[in-house]
Amino acid sequence: MPPSNITAQKRTEAPRCHCVPLSPGKKFKSLTEIMKTAKKCELDDEDFVDVCCEECGSGDQEEEMLLCDKCDRGFHIYCLRPIVVRVPAGPWFCSRCSGKEEVRAFPLRQTKIMEFFRIQKCMGGGAEKCRASPDVRRRRKRPAYLGSSKKSRKLLPFNPTEDPVQRLEQMGSLATALSALKMEFSNELTYLPAMAPRSANRAMLENGGMQVLSKEDAETLELCQTMWKHGEWPPLLVVFDSLEGFTVVADGHIKDLTLIAEYTGDVDYLLNRENDDCDSMMTLLLTEDLSKSLVICPDVRGNIARFINGINNHTPEGRKKRNLKCVRYNVNGECRALLVATRDIAKGERLYYDYNGYEHAYPTHHFV
Numbered sequence: 001m002p003p004s005n006i007t008a009q010k011r012t013e014a015p016r017c018h019c020v021p022l023s024p025g026k027k028f029k030s031l032t033e034i035m036k037t038a039k040k041c042e043l044d045d046e047d048f049v050d051v052c053c054e055e056c057g058s059g060d061q062e063e064e065m066l067l068c069d070k071c072d073r074g075f076h077i078y079c080l081r082p083i084v085v086r087v088p089a090g091p092w093f094c095s096r097c098s099g100k101e102e103v104r105a106f107p108l109r110q111t112k113i114m115e116f117f118r119i120q121k122c123m124g125g126g127a128e129k130c131r132a133s134p135d136v137r138r139r140r141k142r143p144a145y146l147g148s149s150k151k152s153r154k155l156l157p158f159n160p161t162e163d164p165v166q167r168l169e170q171m172g173s174l175a176t177a178l179s180a181l182k183m184e185f186s187n188e189l190t191y192l193p194a195m196a197p198r199s200a201n202r203a204m205l206e207n208g209g210m211q212v213l214s215k216e217d218a219e220t221l222e223l224c225q226t227m228w229k230h231g232e233w234p235p236l237l238v239v240f241d242s243l244e245g246f247t248v249v250a251d252g253h254i255k256d257l258t259l260i261a262e263y264t265g266d267v268d269y270l271l272n273r274e275n276d277d278c279d280s281m282m283t284l285l286l287t288e289d290l291s292k293s294l295v296i297c298p299d300v301r302g303n304i305a306r307f308i309n310g311i312n313n314h315t316p317e318g319r320k321k322r323n324l325k326c327v328r329y330n331v332n333g334e335c336r337a338l339l340v341a342t343r344d345i346a347k348g349e350r351l352y353y354d355y356n357g358y359e360h361a362y363p364t365h366h367f368v
């Protein structure tokens with residue numbers, strides 16, 4: 001048995017790596033890198049038994065086999081549902097041993113939802129009045145943008161669902177998903193004392209420069225934020241799929257170039273998260289001096305962006321599914337990551353973007 005196989009199955013301590021991670025999951029090292037430097041386990045011959053995957057029964061591809069740290073049963077990372085993209089740096093427990101609870105639906109009660117999302121009431125009325133508010137409209141200053149936006153590539157604000165019952169279901173679906181992961185809702189970047197300070201988020205430090213969000217697009221972002229705060233959201237539902245885990249579906253038509261969400265969470269230094277097993281980290285700032293690079297970590301706090309799945313960018317079918325892109329912009333000197341529709345999206349379509357914005361650092365070859 002080659003030592004590398006043993007190394008993979010026993011998941012020896014992963015080496016620290018200074019490669020530049022990108023997009024959600026970027027903090028992982030490639031398996032080849034892990035193999036090159038990971039310490040090898042000393043095992044006596046009689047200690048070693050071939051392990052077969054509990055799902056497919058095969059003992060092949062041992063380098064992609066995970067052993068449960070409690071029951072020692074084996075599973076190919078790609079046979080697990082939802083799949084695990086890379087061998088985790090820390091301990092891993094199979095579903096039986098992790099004792100995960102069933103996903104419990106969030107109560108669809110207006111007051112509960114308002115409380116969960118800390119929705120602000122408009123002065124003298126409900127959320128509907130906010131959208132129609134002349135103040136909000138005036139700030140848009142964008143006559144006839146719908147017709148000309150495609151040519152000029154201007155961002156469009158999202159169009160919330162009119163039906164209040166449907167809107168409650170949309171919010172309930174996100175509350176269900178966030179609660180299942182024990183996450184708190186947050187629609188903006190959070191800066192905590194133990195992590196990176198807000199002053200570390202300087203777009204001018206981006207290696208090669210960061211595109212500046214135009215004044216008009218910044219107004220669209222501001223308008224969307226006002227709508228979000230008042231419970232006016234894009235028509236989206238979070239659903240659970242046995243193959244892909246949580247995933248986001250359009251619950252109404254979404255036009256090309258519509259701003260869907262801002263990628264939010266706690267901002268931290270990339271170097272603090274090198275061995276972090278969170279699979280949803282997003283690059284925020286990539287600096288020449290890596291110690292200044294930042295990531296968004298939506299493991300404690302986050303919004304719907306954290307539930308949007310990625311395409312398999314190794315197959316033409318995978319690439320065809322892409323209907324969003326994640327773009328980082330300089331907004332008033334700070335970096336922000338926005339998810340924007342790249343084509344019209346029909347009601348019922350799932351949302352996908354390419355987790356590998358710049359290079360193939362995120363392993364998507366097992367993605368459906």
Ligand SMILES: C[S@@+](CC[C@H](N)C(=O)[O-])C[C@H]1O[C@@H](n2cnc3c(N)ncnc32)[C@H](O)[C@@H]1O
Nearest residue numbers: 024083244245246279280307308309310367368
């Ligand atoms: C940013 S999270 C997306 C939300 C995730 N599906 C969940 O249930 O929390 C990234 C993880 O989702 C899963 N995932 C994303 N896109 C996928 C796809 N196309 N097929 C299968 N799994 C996918 C992988 O497990 C990946 O590590």
Ligand SMILES: [Zn+2]
Nearest residue numbers: 053056076079
């Ligand atoms: Zn298998």
Ligand SMILES: [Zn+2]
Nearest residue numbers: 068071094097
């Ligand atoms: Zn187990």
